[in-house]
Amino acid sequence: MTLTKIAIPLSRKGIRRRTRPPLVRACAAAILVVAWAAASTPATAAPAGPSDATNLERCQAYPEPDYWTPDMTATINGTESWNHVVRFLGPGEAIRIAALPSSRVKNTRWPWDSGYGPNGDGIAAGPEFPAPGVSRYGLVGGVQGDLRLMGVGPTCYVNTTGVLQGFQLTVNDGEQGDNSEGFVVTIVTFKDPEPGCPVLGTSIGDQCPAYYDRRGYDPAYALKRCKNNSYGEREVTADFGVDKGFEPVRVTLFPGESFRVDALDAGWSLAPVPGYGGGPGDSGTSTPTIKVGSWPWDGSYTPDGAGVDHPAPEGWPAPYLPQYGLIGTWEGQSGYFWVGAHGGCLQWAGARPVTLALTMNDNNIGDNEGVWWLRVRLYSPDPLPPE
Known part of the structure; x- marks a missing residue:
């Protein structure tokens, strides 16, 4: 399981101040060319194998079940740059996106407006936006040609393509250079447990090290x-x-x-x-x-x-x-x-x-x-x- 708490900053001016690093413009942020598939929560996923269903169910039930999945946990301060949110999902792996409702993006130059939350302003974006047809100024995720509204969430996605895939988050704004502040996002990824290793909290089998038995x-x-x-x-x-x-x-x-x-x-x-x-x-x-x-x-x-x-x-x-x-x-x-x-x-x-x-x-x-x-x-x- 991976737990990542991160703020997506949105100001080019922060490069000089080192307090508000920018997002890459959508054309750069969307050049991932790997394929990916997604299912939302409550989700109707594309045809999936047993491991796909398992990870999706874990994602939807989080944080209730007691299980252990081998991965890493990352925590990034709110002033860190957007590239920390890049995540690669293997076959059958799931990702959960949840944004802090109170986090906001101010999308004009100083003195700025009151800003918008992760759901955006509810108005369909035009063709000049990263995700046309999706709520302007909201939190969107995906790759080129398939950016979707993440919003406040939580939303679960599962990789059902059978290949390694890339996933990225950005703000649905056609002019990101004059933005400030950002969305605070929590990301959790779900993998299958290693063979022979039961879930955390149960007895440890002979195939697993005794690390989890330590007081x-x-x-x-x-x-x-x-x-x-x-x-x-x-x-x-x-x-x-x-x-x-x-x-x-x-x-x-x-x-x-x-x-x-x-x-x-x-x-x-x-x-x-x-x-x-x-x-x-x-x-x-x-x-x-x-x-x-x-x-x-x-x-x-x-x-x-x-x-x-x-x-x-x-x-x-x-x-x-x-x-x-x-x-x-x-x-x-x-x-x-x-x-x-x-x-x-x-x-x-x-x-x-x-x-x-x-x-x-x-x-x-x-x-x-x-x-x-x-x-x-x-x-x-x-x-x-x-x-």
């Missing part, structure tokens, strides 16, 4: 401390850059652990980097950026990359996420998720340990120059020792 096991405890940016049980500081051959930063997570990644100033480097300073206690003046392309280079970027107005095209490691930014993946699984310079909290909820790999969203990373200094804090779900 005091509480994934919510780990996530709460991560969101508060408390000190974790473990902390890894690593350089990502030319001195390491741009090898991914790898960290092992155990079931239920949460983590957060932050980009650090030069003085926090684990070890001095030739030509860039750094080292413990070294205040340094160098900026933690990576130059891309051959000399004299095509630009210099922090882990936030080129920004949401410059999504990576097909053929890059993470299409539709910002070019040259910091991305992550669970090794052995497909797809990347956004991290950036100050990523939100993610939680690994699989039944076995996993390796987190952090890298740069660049289709030719070998000709780059520079370094990022990264700190990964890890939070245990088990604050109490075994009895």
Whole structure:
């Protein structure tokens, strides 16, 4: 199960202030070309197999049933950029969208109007809007040619196509650049439990590790401390850059652990980097950026990359996420998720340990120059020792 609480910000002017990052214009936000199918709650889904029905039923019943599904949990602050809401659904996986009714979008320039809630203004949008025929200024989701009104919800969707699909949220506004504030959205995704692993709260079979039997096991405890940016049980500081051959930063997570990644100033480097300073206690003046392309280079970027107005095209490691930014993946699984310079909290909820790999969203990373200094804090779900 994935639980994501996020605000969708809507102001281009926030790029300079770093308080209200923008949405990508609809033409950029809608370039996902993967197919997807959806069923609403109460839903009549397309023909679905047993696992489809199971995940849809879980979605519709949330949060009543007691079950455990291997996935990650992400919590992103309201000022984070829209790309955090990108979610990829495997075959049979379901997603639940619910927006805070009191959250609003102000869709004119200062002094702005009173704004609209996730249901929009109730007037059918014209052809210049991302979702023509759908309520203007409301919360919409989907891909190109199939953006639908999400509204306040909650609404459940299930992937019935048999292939990996992409899902994205935006505001149904043909001119997003003059907007402010945003919608606060909670997203929950539902997967099948791993084979041989019963639901949380039941006896653990021989095929599953004994992590869930530990006294005091509480994934919510780990996530709460991560969101508060408390000190974790473990902390890894690593350089990502030319001195390491741009090898991914790898960290092992155990079931239920949460983590957060932050980009650090030069003085926090684990070890001095030739030509860039750094080292413990070294205040340094160098900026933690990576130059891309051959000399004299095509630009210099922090882990936030080129920004949401410059999504990576097909053929890059993470299409539709910002070019040259910091991305992550669970090794052995497909797809990347956004991290950036100050990523939100993610939680690994699989039944076995996993390796987190952090890298740069660049289709030719070998000709780059520079370094990022990264700190990964890890939070245990088990604050109490075994009895």
